[in-house]
Amino acid sequence: MVSQNLLELYELSAYQRLSDASVRQQLPSPIQQQVDEAINQVDRLFEYFQLLCDALEQAKDLRKQAGCFGAKDNLLPKIENLLTNEWIVMNQQQVPLAQRSLVSPLIAGEMLSLDRLLETMTDLFQSAVATFSEIERVEQNVAKDLQVARHSLQEIQALHLMTITTHQEATEKCGEKCGETSQKLINPVEITTLADWLQNLETKFGQGSLQTVAIALQNWLVKAGQIRQEIQDNLDYQRGRLQLRLELRGRLLALKSKAVAKCRSEDPILINIAQRAEALLHRRPTPIDVAADLVVQYERRLNSDFE
Numbered sequence: 001m002v003s004q005n006l007l008e009l010y011e012l013s014a015y016q017r018l019s020d021a022s023v024r025q026q027l028p029s030p031i032q033q034q035v036d037e038a039i040n041q042v043d044r045l046f047e048y049f050q051l052l053c054d055a056l057e058q059a060k061d062l063r064k065q066a067g068c069f070g071a072k073d074n075l076l077p078k079i080e081n082l083l084t085n086e087w088i089v090m091n092q093q094q095v096p097l098a099q100r101s102l103v104s105p106l107i108a109g110e111m112l113s114l115d116r117l118l119e120t121m122t123d124l125f126q127s128a129v130a131t132f133s134e135i136e137r138v139e140q141n142v143a144k145d146l147q148v149a150r151h152s153l154q155e156i157q158a159l160h161l162m163t164i165t166t167h168q169e170a171t172e173k174c175g176e177k178c179g180e181t182s183q184k185l186i187n188p189v190e191i192t193t194l195a196d197w198l199q200n201l202e203t204k205f206g207q208g209s210l211q212t213v214a215i216a217l218q219n220w221l222v223k224a225g226q227i228r229q230e231i232q233d234n235l236d237y238q239r240g241r242l243q244l245r246l247e248l249r250g251r252l253l254a255l256k257s258k259a260v261a262k263c264r265s266e267d268p269i270l271i272n273i274a275q276r277a278e279a280l281l282h283r284r285p286t287p288i289d290v291a292a293d294l295v296v297q298y299e300r301r302l303n304s305d306f307e
Contacts, residue, residue, distance in 0.1 A: 002052065002118075005125065006045060014132040014139060015042065023208040031211055038131035041124045048121050051088055055114055058082055086111040090120075135210065142205060142214050149198055149220060156228050160191055163235040170238040174245055175285030186230050194224060244288060249281050252295050259302055273298045 009015065018024055018035050027035060059082045066075040081087065092109035100106070112120065167185055197220055205213045256274060259265045277294035280286050 002049060002121070006049060009042065009045075009125065009129060009132070012132050012136065014135040015039075017208060018132075018135070026204075026207050026209045026212075028211045034131055035135070038128045041128040045121055045124050045128070048090075048117060048124075051090075052114065052117055052121070055082055055088060055117075083114055086113045086116070088112045088114070088117055090117070138210050138214065142210055142217065145214070145217050145221070146198075146202060146205060149201075149217060149224065152221070152224050152228070153195055153198055156191060156194070156224060156231065159228065159231050159235065160186065160188070163231050163238070166235055166238045166242070170241045171285070173284055173286060174241045174288050185234060186227060190227055194220070194227060241288065244292070245281065245286055248277075248288075248291055248295050252277050252281065252298065255295070255298055255302055262302070264302060267301070270298060270301055273301065 015038075019039060024032050024035055024039075059079050062075050062079045062082070066079070088111065089107075089109040090112050092107050094106060095104065095108045164185065201213050201217055201220065204216075252274065256265070259267070259270055264270060273294055277291055277298060280291040280294065
């Protein structure tokens with residue numbers, strides 16, 4: 001079980017990527033320290049795992065020597081000693097000469113039993129898993145946000161092309177209206193800058209700069225939202241101009257039908273107003289304000305009691 005769990009920890013994408021020291025250098029200092037410690041914990045886990053395997057192999061070898069019926073009972077205490085006593089040396093370090101006696105060892109370390117070794121490994125495992133799992137969670141969130149950003153950029157680019165087409169049509173049919181801020185097309189450089197910015201974030205994400213990309217990406221999404229809204233406002237404005245031109249045509253047609261019903265179709269003033277309005281509404285470009293005013297005049301004249 002230890003072997004399988006360590007293997008899965010080793011195969012975590014976050015561990016595989018961050019095991020490269022050059023990638024860890026891209027991380028902010030606090031996170032880099034945390035990841036460095038987690039990498040160290042994994043290294044120690046594999047070292048301790050080898051100690052665990054070696055101890056168990058020694059116990060198994062002694063058990064084989066004891067025979068099926070425990071003929072060599074003198075080996076059983078040795079097996080018990082391997083499995084229960086503190087004999088595994090951890091964190092070995094050379095003892096400075098000034099701290100040794102004549103008969104003291106050159107190397108000293110912490111003495112652990114197998115149970116205590118396993119407890120230590122469990123603590124290291126849980127800590128390392130928590131660190132890399134959190135990084136993977138952040139990584140997945142950033143990856144999703146990048147996907148949203150790519151989709152948003154594509155929508156902005158498509159919306160911009162649609163707005164250019166609609167703007168051209170509205171200008172052709174309804175003319176230019178100077179001084180209208182909502183009529184101005186967004187500068188294409190802004191969209192190019194947005195695309196370059198996103199490409200840079202994707203590159204940094206591939207290099208492991210999770211925290212930096214996560215923060216910058218939120219700023220990117222805010223800016224993209226502002227640009228998208230500006231483009232949408234312009235598109236709505238141009239569509240509104242085209243729709244108003246069609247509505248004025250339909251409204252004038254309905255008023256003329258109403259004039260026939262009221263026996264006012266021969267009114268020379270109504271005829272004159274209608275002819276002028278129709279001429280403008282079928283002209284390119286149509287002076288919308290003038291045409292709208294003529295339609296209003298026609299309606300007022302038709303609804304008046306004067307004949």
